[in-house]
């Protein structure tokens with residue numbers, strides 16, 4: 055199923071991110087997905103060598119999840135493949151019945167564990183969306199016809215609502231919509247006012263947006279994100295709030311509460327939530343319970 | 353060695369809006385410049401458009417030299433709506449940086465030839481991409497000013513205006529956006545069609 059169908063039915067679309075390991079042991083990932091995510095989110099994003107760290111591939115992991123009865127979203131970045139490989143992987147996804155895509159430019163190579171690698175960026179997020187749309191129309195980027203029935207996907211992309219240059223981000227968002235993007239997931243949001251203001255401007259594009267959440271595990275992680283992660287800013291009072299967590303040794307409960315609160319505050323302004331738990335999949339059911347979001351009717 | 357080729361006559365004509373000043377750079381022998389063709393084209397332009405001055409000079413890639421060379425033409429330049437530059441990508445960027453408020457347009461595409469290149473170790477650079485984008489980006493080169501050489505806008509990696517790859521480097525797309533904002537040309541960001549780079553173009557035909 056394409057998740058665009060859910061948006062069309064006015065469902066509040068819930069997704070969570072899972073990262074393949076460096077290695078082929080997927081048992082843990084599959085077990086967590088069944089235990090914590092299957093009845094709580096509609097689809098699972100599978101990251102593509104996230105943060106430029108080499109891991110098992112997103113497409114293969116998507117296929118494994120699909121065989122497990124879960125709905126995967128294939129994340130594709132432009133960092134490691136040129137347009138030939140990208141289009142080929144998109145067709146491979148169609149072959150394997152993977153119908154949901156999230157199309158990204160990708161982090162730079164030097165940020166990851168193979169800083170020596172050649173950065174590709176032959177295409178970028180906008181031209182990749184365009185390339186997928188062309189394939190859906192029956193042609194590749196070079197204008198050659200694709201044999202047989204063309205594939206059909208739900209084409210997604212990302213945007214940073216809390217970026218310090220949100221006007222530049224909105225311009226890029228518009229380009230993505232024009233290229234054929236059908237839904238957005240956002241970078242992690244900690245400032246509901248900024249998000250709501252962003253949504254007021256983004257509304258004009260008429261494309262559904264899922265609020266992105268990164269579970270704030272502890273103070274150190276928030277400080278790190280503030281210094282290093284683009285488009286993410288954890289306000290001081292939230293960091294204070296998290297400090298209390300450690301005192302009471304509540305082991306992450308505050309982060310969970312914060313996420314639930316963010317959902318409650320932003321829910322009416324967006325069309326879904328995307329949770330990046332960074333290994334804390336087991337906390338996702340609590341977050342959704344606290345936010346008053348019921349399990350998914352299957 | 354670089355090679356510059358003229359953009360198509362139609363596209364150059366469409367750039368010549370209002371009062372036009374033309375700057376030719378016959379600077380370094382490391383850059384091949386189609387002198388004769390440029391001459392012809394500029395004659396034609398002068399017949400159809402309001403060309404108020406044609407300047408031929410050298411080493412416009414050097415900001416100090418550029419200032420010096422243009423001194424005696426400043427009365428005309430101040431009147432100009434558009435400055436058309438016939439030079440390699442570095443020269444155009446230097447002119448665009450010098451005249452922040454003017455529409456500075458590139459009339460050449462810069463290609464790369466193997467061998468010696470890069471005679472101007474300055475703070476602007478040309479990647480010799482063969483399909484010069486400067487006319488849509490306010491004279492700031494997306495190929496060299498953006499770490500990922502993106503041509504469709506900013507990635508999600510900029511933080512406080514700096515590039516994700518190098519915290520000491522301003523994000524090129526942030527610079528382009530601000531420059532277009534200043535020139536009242538933000539419409540340039542509203543693409544009708546996504547740009548796809550032609551790497552087959554980085555060598556001359």
Ligand code: SF4
Nearest residue numbers: 441478479481485493
């Ligand atoms: S866009 Fe940049 S790299 Fe390409 S020709 Fe112009 S200045 Fe050179």
Ligand code: SF4
Nearest residue numbers: 498507510515523524
């Ligand atoms: S942060 Fe800016 S300069 Fe750096 S790669 Fe992204 S768009 Fe390019």
